[in-house]
Amino acid sequence: MSTAAELQKTIDEMIDGERGILAADESSGTIEKRLKAVGIESTEENRRWYRSMLLSTTEVGRYICGVIFYEETMTQKDDKGTPLPELAASQGIIPGIKVDKGKGPLPGAPGDMITYGLDGLEERLTHYKSLGARFAKWREVYPITDHNPTPLGLTANAEMLARYAAVCQSLGIVPIVEPEVLIDGNHSIERSAEVNEQVLNAVFSALRQHGVTLEHMILKPSMVTPGKEAGKSSPEEVAAMTLRTLKRCVPPAVPGINFLSGGQTPEEATANLNALNQPENGAPWKLGMSYGRALQEPAMAAWAGDTANKALAQQAFLKRARLNSLAKKGQYTAEKEAAD
């Protein structure tokens, strides 16, 4: 199969009207923080058990089409000895891999961040592909302040995303391009819209410069919301500002936009996705999710580190997956949230 045909096949399987992407790619430091918050120690065995528990949930493949792994998970096995990428594939879920190596300060741009990991990327991707990965993810992070992101922050981060995406496509791996505008702070929704617009414009300009094929990538942006300390906007307002921003910046050639949850509660993230998917909005892309916390938080809390809680944890996970699938069709309601 040609590289282009391979990319198209993965896109066709990942972009549909019903299913979303599970982000289970928390780095060692992040998963430790998440597990600690619910009183669980972050041992390799706990991480292996927890991630195989999620992927072995009966019927989860009806609602989830892809899973993003952290490198450790690519070689872990479930209790029966099946490698986790194979377990995912057996549920109809395509395995993918986070390939950035985390972030640090961007010299020359006080307050901005930059993500590491371009060195050796081609070799790492080739290795992960041999283990079953068909798509990848790279995240750049943009804090909002009165001065950030700076013009240098905008161009430097966009360049990283574009270079990563170009390497992925050259190897037949679909890139998820994730420019995360952080929710931290007390900024208004208008300020968030302004920054998201600057970020997306810079990202698509760099993607064009690097010859990235827009039809063969997935965008994973933040929703446009007020800062966490500035109160909440209604789902309708979030949807209106997010769509205005996306329509100004993202060409319709991009097949799918899968939002991150970024600190929204699970219910908020589902309600906002539902508002985005009302038919009258006329979005030219498939709008879905690639949530980490908003899909996993209730399951992690139900597990509480005790394997006896497996059924409860899987039930909690399946519920969020199913409700987000409804939201993708614009059919989520408060009654359906309360029903189970």
Ligand code: 13P
């Ligand atoms: P959240 O949905 O928890 O923001 O995670 C998504 C993700 O992949 C962050 O990189």
